[in-house]
Amino acid sequence: xxxxxxxxxxxxxxxxxxxxxxxxxxxxxxxxxxxxxxxxxxxxxxxxxxxxxxxxxxxxxxxxxxxxxxxxxxxxxxxxxxxxxxxxxxxxxxxxxxxxxxxxxxxxxxxxxxxxxxxxxxxxxxxxxxxxxxxxxxxxxxxxxxxxxxxxxxxxxxxxxxxxxxxxxxxxxxxxxxxxxxxxxxxxxxxxxxxxxxxxxxxxxxxxxxxxxxxxxxxxxxxxxxxxxxxxxxxxxxxxxxxxxxxxxxxxxxxxxxxxxxxxxxxxxxxxxxxxxxxxxxxxxxxxxxxxxxxxxxxxxxxxxxxxxxxxxxxxxxxxxxxxxxxxxxxxxxxxxxxxxxxxxxxxxxxxxxxxxxxxxxxxxxxxxxxxxxxxxxxxxxxxxxxxxxxxxxxxxxxxxxxxxxxxxxxxxxxxxxxxxxxxxxxxxxxxxxxxxxxxxxxxxxxxxxxxxxxxxxxxxxxxxxxxxxxxxxxxxxxxxxxxxxxxxxxxxxxxxxxxxxxxxxxxxxxxxxxxxxxxxxxxxxxxxxxxxxxxxxxxxxxxxxxxxxxxxxxxxxxxxxxxxxxxxxxxxxxxxxxxxxxxxxxxxxxx
Amino acid sequence: xxxxxxxxxxxxxxxxxxxxxxxxxxxxxxxxxxxxxxxxxxxxxxxxxxxxxxxxxxxxxxxxxxxxxxxxxxxxxxxxxxxxxxxxxxxxxxxxxxxxxxxxxxxxxxxxxxxxxxxxxxxxxxxxxxxxxxxxxxxxxxxxxxxxxxxxxxxxxxxxxxxxxxxxxxxxxxxxxxxxxxxxxxxxxxxxxxxxxxxxxxxxxxxxxxxxxxxxxxxxxxxxxxxxxxxxxxxxxxxxxxxxxxxxxxxxxxxxxxxxxxxxxxxxxxxxxxxxxxxxxxxxxxxxxxxxxxxxxxxxxxxxxxxxxxxxxxxxxxxxxxxxxxxxxxxxxxxxxxxxxxxxxxxxxxxxxx
Numbered sequence: 001x002x003x004x005x006x007x008x009x010x011x012x013x014x015x016x017x018x019x020x021x022x023x024x025x026x027x028x029x030x031x032x033x034x035x036x037x038x039x040x041x042x043x044x045x046x047x048x049x050x051x052x053x054x055x056x057x058x059x060x061x062x063x064x065x066x067x068x069x070x071x072x073x074x075x076x077x078x079x080x081x082x083x084x085x086x087x088x089x090x091x092x093x094x095x096x097x098x099x100x101x102x103x104x105x106x107x108x109x110x111x112x113x114x115x116x117x118x119x120x121x122x123x124x125x126x127x128x129x130x131x132x133x134x135x136x137x138x139x140x141x142x143x144x145x146x147x148x149x150x151x152x153x154x155x156x157x158x159x160x161x162x163x164x165x166x167x168x169x170x171x172x173x174x175x176x177x178x179x180x181x182x183x184x185x186x187x188x189x190x191x192x193x194x195x196x197x198x199x200x201x202x203x204x205x206x207x208x209x210x211x212x213x214x215x216x217x218x219x220x221x222x223x224x225x226x227x228x229x230x231x232x233x234x235x236x237x238x239x240x241x242x243x244x245x246x247x248x249x250x251x252x253x254x255x256x257x258x259x260x261x262x263x264x265x266x267x268x269x270x271x272x273x274x275x276x277x278x279x280x281x282x283x284x285x286x287x288x289x290x291x292x293x294x295x296x297x298x299x300x301x302x303x304x305x306x307x308x309x310x311x312x313x314x315x316x317x318x319x320x321x322x323x324x325x326x327x328x329x330x331x332x333x334x335x336x337x338x339x340x341x342x343x344x345x346x347x348x349x350x351x352x353x354x355x356x357x358x359x360x361x362x363x364x365x366x367x368x369x370x371x372x373x374x375x376x377x378x379x380x381x382x383x384x385x386x387x388x389x390x391x392x393x394x395x396x397x398x399x400x401x402x403x404x405x406x407x408x409x410x411x412x413x414x415x416x417x418x419x420x421x422x423x424x425x426x427x428x429x430x431x432x433x434x435x436x437x438x439x440x441x442x443x444x445x446x447x448x449x450x451x452x453x454x455x456x457x458x459x460x461x462x463x464x465x466x467x468x469x470x471x472x473x474x475x476x477x478x479x480x481x482x483x484x485x486x487x488x489x490x491x492x493x494x495x496x497x498x499x500x501x502x503x504x505x506x507x508x509x510x511x512x513x514x515x516x517x518x519x520x521x522x523x524x525x526x527x528x529x530x531x532x533x534x535x536x537x538x539x540x541x542x543x544x545x546x547x548x549x550x551x552x553x554x555x556x557x558x559x560x561x562x563x564x565x566x567x568x569x570x571x572x573x574x575x576x577x578x579x580x581x582x583x584x585x586x587x588x589x590x591x592x
Numbered sequence: 593x594x595x596x597x598x599x600x601x602x603x604x605x606x607x608x609x610x611x612x613x614x615x616x617x618x619x620x621x622x623x624x625x626x627x628x629x630x631x632x633x634x635x636x637x638x639x640x641x642x643x644x645x646x647x648x649x650x651x652x653x654x655x656x657x658x659x660x661x662x663x664x665x666x667x668x669x670x671x672x673x674x675x676x677x678x679x680x681x682x683x684x685x686x687x688x689x690x691x692x693x694x695x696x697x698x699x700x701x702x703x704x705x706x707x708x709x710x711x712x713x714x715x716x717x718x719x720x721x722x723x724x725x726x727x728x729x730x731x732x733x734x735x736x737x738x739x740x741x742x743x744x745x746x747x748x749x750x751x752x753x754x755x756x757x758x759x760x761x762x763x764x765x766x767x768x769x770x771x772x773x774x775x776x777x778x779x780x781x782x783x784x785x786x787x788x789x790x791x792x793x794x795x796x797x798x799x800x801x802x803x804x805x806x807x808x809x810x811x812x813x814x815x816x817x818x819x820x821x822x823x824x825x826x827x828x829x830x831x832x833x834x835x836x837x838x839x840x841x842x843x844x845x846x847x848x849x850x851x852x853x854x855x856x857x858x859x860x861x862x863x864x865x866x867x868x869x870x871x872x873x874x875x876x877x878x879x880x881x882x883x884x885x886x887x888x889x890x891x892x893x894x895x896x897x898x899x900x901x902x903x904x905x906x907x908x909x910x911x912x913x914x915x916x917x918x919x920x921x922x923x924x925x926x927x928x929x930x931x932x933x934x935x936x937x938x939x940x941x942x943x944x945x946x
Binding site for chain 2: 276293295297298300446447448449450451452453454455456457458459460461462465482485486489492493494495
């Protein structure tokens with residue numbers, strides 16, 4: 001009996017945003033019209049965010065093919081070629097199972113543990129998850145292991161907190177297990193908020209049961225009586241799939257009273273955030289769960305001793321929990337074999353910015369930045385030069401090309417001034433101004449400061465004002481010193497990690513790109529040609545063909561010239577909108 | 593009794609009890625640590641970062657108001673790094689604070705002004721956007737000037753933790769955070785009891801008593817500790833007087849049964865003292881219905897005569913006695929005794945029940 005033909009569309013938020021739902025509808029119509037016997041299914045994000053919408057086709061007698069950049073217009077041809085004529089439609093092929101294609105490197109160079117099921121299973125189907133070995137870890141933990149054995153296993157695996165701080169998970173569990181309290185809480189931090197980071201969303205949308213299974217195992221290990229998943233409300237699909245997964249898991253008795261007859265009981269509630277970045281900080285998150293304004297508290301006491309409603313509380317990140325079932329199922333030794341001395345396992349990164357293949361990249365700890373950005377990511381878009389990578393979001397640091405061989409692990413990145421962070425990797429090329437980049441991240445943290453402590457509330461505001469002034473050409477000598485003084489004081493004096501890490505983008509850009517700051521302040525120039533107040537636009541006569549595209553698109557009528565003759569920009573009336581630079585096909589427009 | 597712990601603060605050997613904070617032990621030992629958001633009446637908050645101190649072996653600086661002492665802890669309350677941070681914090685606050693100390697009601701009792709003086713901050717190195725809010729002057733007792741607010745949260749916390757009214761809360765985020773009432777309504781439309789506890793804890797000039805406005809600088813006034821006459825609790829008050837006239841009432845946080853806390857009467861109900869309408873002698877209503885000044889002897893004998901007459905004509909139950917909350921327990925005891933044993937009735941009650 002030949003296997004039924006199966007067409008799968010990637011419908012995580014990235015796929016939906018790219019038009020995945022319309023592609024799905026069109027496929028359904030086309031298949032119905034042609035009366036084909038095809039099973040149409042959906043899956044989560046496989047990570048090829050740069051090539052959404054993704055459609056995967058499995059047909060007997062043919063290799064599995066993944067098509068990328070599919071639009072509704074492509075559907076009839078795709079169906080005709082692949083499903084009817086049984087030929088691979090070369091034009092939009094991304095991957096062919098078992099064959100080498102240009103984009104195969106993206107997956108081949110990854111090591112997928114956390115993303116083991118993402119893009120492969122239907123996230124709304126518990127059966128799919130269980131077919132891939134789902135809940136095997138839970139069964140093993142609850143029926144064959146004592147709670148302390150589970151903790152010891154996770155400790156031996158060397159798993160460290162994937163939320164950014166990298167605290168050993170097994171140790172954290174030990175603290176909470178030993179703390180005394182009538183109730184105990186286990187919380188999953190799904191308040192992912194770094195600009196350019198979507199690892200947790202992809203896991204929640206693509207494999208929600210993995211997180212829930214990890215949480216139940218963790219809950220059993222510490223003796224938790226209540227579970228919360230604190231998920232940001234801006235992730236409606238993740239919330240929906242989590243709730244569905246919890247319902248299904250409860251029905252299968254993996255949640256609720258007396259799980260698998262072990263005597264252990266746990267319920268999990270999904271709590272939606274109200275849109276505050278600071279609620280990713282654990283004490284602020286606990287305040288928010290209790291119904292208060294999300295403002296951090298000084299530690300100690302740590303949540304392990306005094307958390308939600310004063311009870312021992314253990315908070316782990318989505319990715320941390322997603323690792324747990326794998327560790328229990330495959331054993332600590334197998335997990336610890338991956339990675340470096342101090343950093344075990346893998347880490348999921350989100351490649352965004354000017355990288356060619358933006359998307360989800362899960363690599364073994366210790367892989368170099370170069371391997372991640374150039375190997376997995378395929379290098380920089382449009383053949384431009386790599387300039388820097390911002391790792392760890394607004395709390396992280398900006399590393400230059402000279403540090404591309406830095407391994408990604410919990411020890412090497414802080415030494416370079418960055419942090420592992422939650423996994424955002426924003427890659428920038430030579431058209432990015434580093435002062436502007438620091439300004440961008442600080443705008444974010446400044447806006448998200450809760451306002452409780454003075455260094456963060458006023459300090460980040462004043463730092464941002466200095467950066468704005470520098471970018472606008474109003475920088476004065478002494479501004480660099482002022483920025484450094486503020487940066488160190490805000491870093492050391494802030495109450496929580498938001499303020500404590502907010503100056504990192506400024507400090508690292510000052511460390512590696514001080515020349516750019518100086519050029520802005522002293523020469524009133526932006527070397528990347530980006531800061532509008534510091535650049536003028538010109539046309540290189542040798543390259544200009546006089547095609548007139550720039551003239552037609554100039555909103556301020558500042559470009560003049562005869563047809564087929566080199567044109568000229570009037571810098572007095574030019575409003576520096578960059579439209580001519582963007583439109584010129586001959587690279588004739590340049591900035592000074 | 594909690595275990596006694598030995599700690600070293602700034603080289604001085606000190607002893608404290610387990611559970612005490614570094615700040616408490618330092619204060620008991622005469623070592624000063626600057627604070628803005630700390631008030632012993634509330635749980636520590638750790639927001640102003642001025643009390644950050646160095647603890648040997650700790651990874652980061654620790655807030656003295658919040659960090660508890662541990663055995664043989666070695667603390668340094670000052671060093672170059674800490675002083676730099678304190679200066680920066682003061683400068684950051686001053687960069688968004690009207691420096692109008694010349695006319696500010698709180699000059700002389702303002703913690704921010706004192707700290708700027710202590711750390712020699714003449715002006716802020718940081719210039720930038722400043723806030724300009726309307727003065728909130730919507731009630732007869734408390735004036736709120738949000739421009740001066742440093743968001744230490746003391747008013748929010750005292751109202752929540754001590755009073756239990758929860759009038760104030762933080763609104764908006766980051767640099768634009770403010771302290772406000774529910775839906776930004778005037779205080780009179782909020783659950784406010786006008787006890788003025790918020791005024792008592794505000795370390796700057798953001799919350800001030802309107803009754804004392806313009807009536808004198810702290811250094812011009814004489815302070816006298818006394819006991820509140822309003823009820824039998826006996827709260828300790830400090831009367832601030834000028835030319836023998838009360839111009840403000842506060843309560844010391846380290847004394848008395850009330851430890852700095854007062855109600856609306858104790859804090860704001862003092863204007864009658866110098867009122868021209870105040871009754872200072874007994875008066876007797878004549879047959880013509882008019883009140884005339886009398887001596888105490890005459891007044892008391894009139895009362896005695898009338899009581900005797902009424903009891904004789906209509907029996908003791910024709911008389912009712914109403915005692916005052918302003919009397920002490922002993923006075924109230926005597927009063928009921930008088931009603932029962934002398935007048936002969938159980939008709940005795942107290943104004944607090946009305």
